[in-house]
Amino acid sequence: MNNVDNLEETIRKAKEGNQIAFSRLLDMFWNDVYGFQLKRTENENDSEDITIQTFSKAFDKIHTYNDSYVFKTWLIAISKNIHIDLVRKRKKSLLDSRSSADEITSALDATPSMEDQLIQEQNLADLLRDIKKLKPHYQTVINLRYFNELSYADIAANLNEPINSIKVKLLRAKKLLSEIIKARK
Numbered sequence: 001m002n003n004v005d006n007l008e009e010t011i012r013k014a015k016e017g018n019q020i021a022f023s024r025l026l027d028m029f030w031n032d033v034y035g036f037q038l039k040r041t042e043n044e045n046d047s048e049d050i051t052i053q054t055f056s057k058a059f060d061k062i063h064t065y066n067d068s069y070v071f072k073t074w075l076i077a078i079s080k081n082i083h084i085d086l087v088r089k090r091k092k093s094l095l096d097s098r099s100s101a102d103e104i105t106s107a108l109d110a111t112p113s114m115e116d117q118l119i120q121e122q123n124l125a126d127l128l129r130d131i132k133k134l135k136p137h138y139q140t141v142i143n144l145r146y147f148n149e150l151s152y153a154d155i156a157a158n159l160n161e162p163i164n165s166i167k168v169k170l171l172r173a174k175k176l177l178s179e180i181i182k183a184r185k
Helices: 002-015 019-041 044-060 071-092 114-120 124-131 136-147 152-159 163-184
Strands: none
Touching (some): 019 044, 019 163, 044 163, 124 136, 124 163, 136 152, 136 163
């Protein structure tokens, strides 16, 4: 009962734009969505990309979530639709170049999270070594955010990706990086 109340409260806060709530939802449901897609696609890269897009779309459309449905089911439905769209696009044209960039809106950057603080406290040499352990697309967003000090909107423009995808990649990259740092200590 307590977990259900806690989830409802987290979703309510996410609907209000609370970045920590988004981060909690990502942590709670990442493995469910990723695992679901891994079974469907049998491809780690596609599964990760679809999972990032799922959370990006979910965070963008969180205000439309109806709490009479199970949140995990809502995420899986979004994920399923993204996968279907991906398959259609690939069938339609393997030679098509990337579609035109999504319109980028400015967004307020979140206040530093626990992962942000842990990352900032690290010795630079150790931190750079730890960042190299991440997948290349996570390395890129971490470098652009922390070393180039770009905003979410600037990173999105730089990588020609939707701003919510950048937010999700950064949340995931920070979580993975903090786990690497904790394991080293």
